[in-house]
Amino acid sequence: MPNLKDLRVRISSVKSTQKITSAMKMVAASKLRRAQGAVEAARPYAERMERMTKSLAKAVGTGEGAPKLLAGRGKDDVHLLVVVTSDRGLCGGFNGSIVREARRRVHALELDGKTVKILCVGRKARDGLKRDYKRLIIDTIENVGRSGINFEEADVLGRRIRSMFEEEEFDVCTMIYNRFQSAIAQIVTVQQVIPLSIEVDAKDVAEEEEETLMPANLRPVYEYEPSEEDILSALLPRNLSVQLFRAYLESFASEQGARMTAMDNATRNAGEMIDDLTMTYNRTRQAYITKELIEIISGAEAL
Amino acid sequence: MADEKVEFELVSPAKLLLSEAVEMVVVPGGEGDFGVMPGHTPLLSTVRPGTIDIWGDGKVQSRLFVEGGFAEVTAERCTVLAEAARPLDEISRDQADERLQRANETMMAAETDGERRGAERELRAAEAMVAAVESREKDKH
Numbered sequence: 001m002p003n004l005k006d007l008r009v010r011i012s013s014v015k016s017t018q019k020i021t022s023a024m025k026m027v028a029a030s031k032l033r034r035a036q037g038a039v040e041a042a043r044p045y046a047e048r049m050e051r052m053t054k055s056l057a058k059a060v061g062t063g064e065g066a067p068k069l070l071a072g073r074g075k076d077d078v079h080l081l082v083v084v085t086s087d088r089g090l091c092g093g094f095n096g097s098i099v100r101e102a103r104r105r106v107h108a109l110e111l112d113g114k115t116v117k118i119l120c121v122g123r124k125a126r127d128g129l130k131r132d133y134k135r136l137i138i139d140t141i142e143n144v145g146r147s148g149i150n151f152e153e154a155d156v157l158g159r160r161i162r163s164m165f166e167e168e169e170f171d172v173c174t175m176i177y178n179r180f181q182s183a184i185a186q187i188v189t190v191q192q193v194i195p196l197s198i199e200v201d202a203k204d205v206a207e208e209e210e211e212t213l214m215p216a217n218l219r220p221v222y223e224y225e226p227s228e229e230d231i232l233s234a235l236l237p238r239n240l241s242v243q244l245f246r247a248y249l250e251s252f253a254s255e256q257g258a259r260m261t262a263m264d265n266a267t268r269n270a271g272e273m274i275d276d277l278t279m280t281y282n283r284t285r286q287a288y289i290t291k292e293l294i295e296i297i298s299g300a301e302a303l
Numbered sequence: 304m305a306d307e308k309v310e311f312e313l314v315s316p317a318k319l320l321l322s323e324a325v326e327m328v329v330v331p332g333g334e335g336d337f338g339v340m341p342g343h344t345p346l347l348s349t350v351r352p353g354t355i356d357i358w359g360d361g362k363v364q365s366r367l368f369v370e371g372g373f374a375e376v377t378a379e380r381c382t383v384l385a386e387a388a389r390p391l392d393e394i395s396r397d398q399a400d401e402r403l404q405r406a407n408e409t410m411m412a413a414e415t416d417g418e419r420r421g422a423e424r425e426l427r428a429a430e431a432m433v434a435a436v437e438s439r440e441k442d443k444h
Contacts, residue, residue, distance in 0.1 A: 041318035048314060048382055052347060052375055151316040163417050222375075225334050225348040234349050235373060238386075245316055 004288070007281040011274060018270035024090065025263035032183060032256035038149060039180060039249045046246050053196070053239050055222065056232045067229070069162075069236040072195030073171050078115045080161070080170035080194075081105060083129070084177035084247050085122035086255040087142055092262035094178060094186060094255055099128030101188045102176050106133055117170055121157070121248075145252050151245050158241030165194055177247040178254035184261050186254035193243050196236065307341040310380035311357065313367065313388055320388055321367075327358040328381055330374050339381040346376040350383060352431035354391055354438070366391040368435050370428045391439055399436045403429040 060066055083102045085095045102118070102125070109116050118133060120126040120140040129137060144153060161173060173194035178186040224231055308324035329338045331353030337346075338358075355367045372385040406422065406429040413419040 038317070042316060044312075044319045045314045045316050045384060048375065048384055049373075052373060052384075056347065154316075159417075159421070222345045222347045225332055225337075225346060230333075231347055231349055231373070238373075242316060 002280065002284055004281065004284060007277060007284065011277045011281065014270050014273050014277065018267055018274065021263045021266040021270060025260055025267060028091075028256045028260035028263060032253060032260055034148075035249070035253035035256050036180070039253050042246060042249055046242055049235075049239055049242050053232075053235055056228055056235060057196070059222075059224075059228045060232050067233045067236055069165070069194055069240065070196050070232070073168075076114065076172045078117065078170040078172070079109050080117045080119060080164070080173045082119045082121060082157075082161070082173065082175045082193075082244075082247075083125040084175065084251045085120070085125040085128070086251070087123045087144070089124060090262060091255055091259035092265075094258035095122075095124040095128060097186075097188050098176055098178060099125065101190065102129060103132065105174070105176070105190070106136065119161075122251075144248060149245070149248050149252050151241070154245035154248050155241045158237070158244050161194070161244075162237050162240060175244070175247050177251045178258075180250045180253040180257060183257035186258055189250075191243070191247070193240055196239065309339055309341045309343070311339075312380065312382045313355070313369075313385060314382065315385050315388055320385070325357050325359060325364075329356040329358065330381070330383060331355065331369070332374065339376050342378050343376050343381070345378070346374070348374045348376070350374050350385070352428040354435045355383065355388075366435075366439065368394060368432060370431075371424075391435055394432065394436055396436050396440070399429070399432040403433050405429075 057070055060070075081102060083098060085098050089095065106116050106118070106129075116133075116136050118125075118129060118137045120129065120137060121144055123140065123142055126137060126140040141157060164170060165173070172192065174190060174192045176188065176190050179189040181187055308326060309328065311321070311323060311325045311328045312319065313321040327338050327340045329336055330348070331351050333349030333351050336353075337348070350369060350372045352369065352371045355369055356363045357365045357367070367388050368391045369383065369385040369388040372383060374384070375382045403426075406426040410419070410422040410426050413422040
């Protein structure tokens with residue numbers, strides 16, 4: 001028969017674990033709310049930036065003399081992967097899925113005979129990748145968003161990536177991060193930032209068609225000041241930092257969402273475990289009492 | 304014509320700072336200041352560090368200091384993507400001077416080309432800040 005003291009100890013230990021997980025859930029929930037707000041707030045800038053970049057990129061084209069950040073260097077021998085994860089664990093599959101995707105990419109690129117460099121954002125990316133690809137990791141950036149995500153942090157990394165690109169340390173730069181969809185769903189997103197891929201999706205085409213239906217005098221034909229090329233070459237570096245900033249924000253919100261869900265599950269599981277253990281404890285205690293009563297009664301009968 | 308307004312939006316990477324209908328807004332463009340009123344030609348421009356003046360009733364209603372960025376102008380709206388922006392009234396003389404001094408020091412200390420470029424940008428922003436504060440003080444007297 002199980003020992004009553006052991007059961008009591010286990011129940012109290014599960015209870016204190018449950019307290020921790022439910023506290024973490026609360027914290028994640030409140031951080032998530034703030035992070036979601038930040039994502040929303042950053043959207044107008046990113047959208048307008050994207051619109052401007054698109055219209056400029058169309059005007060300038062990707063022919064010769066186009067900025068390298070837009071058109072690339074005409075080769076893709078060296079790839080830089082920016083892997084965005086969190087510093088801390090206990091957030092379900094958040095980091096695991098990013099690391100898995102990164103590993104898959106590295107493997108595929110190496111099979112193609114490309115050189116790969118990895119820049120880790122967040123301690124977990126390094127932890128997850130260092131066993132197989134330690135030789136490829138060039139640096140790890142930690143403590144992102146310790147005191148809330150700010151643009152400067154992203155800009156610092158943006159500048160660094162830019163100067164690496166100018167010094168021809170890589171040809172193609174790709175980010176891997178979690179895009180926030182809801183507290184339960186985060187989507188692993190792979191986004192190429194250098195050379196900038198201007199996606200023409202179905203929506204854009206539809207919009208364009210709509211635009212062409214508009215009379216010519218209503219369609220904006222921009223004047224540029226200074227020239228298209230100058231604005232574009234000022235805009236592209238900026239755009240890189242903005243994309244990074246966005247990835248940071250999305251990733252941070254996803255992390256909080258993932259942690260909230262994971263901790264919610266943990267709290268529930270702990271609750272179930274406590275119920276089970278309490279049931280066993282009570283049964284056992286009753287069994288002991290019954291056993292002792294039987295002993296007393298049979299002892300009395302024997303007399 | 305007088306009651307027609309132009310939608311002015313000031314956006315920083317972190318959030319939408321300002322969105323309001325104004326009579327006229329003067330933006331420090333990369334190649335000189337330009338005023339935007341309703342019906343302006345569509346224009347894309349860089350923005351240098353300086354002050355954005357928001358006009359109403361024939362005078363300047365509020366002034367904002369921006370650290371450079373980009374502006375998109377259409378007939379009915381003017382969007383400024385600023386790197387950083389704050390009301391000019393919130394910047395004290397000391398802050399501006401201190402920043403200029405620090406920028407000068409960084410400039411002196413800069414060794415590589417990249418550092419120098421960064422320091423130069425910071426210096427230009429700081430100079431613009433001091434100039435903006437000075438012009439504000441002149442207005443008061």
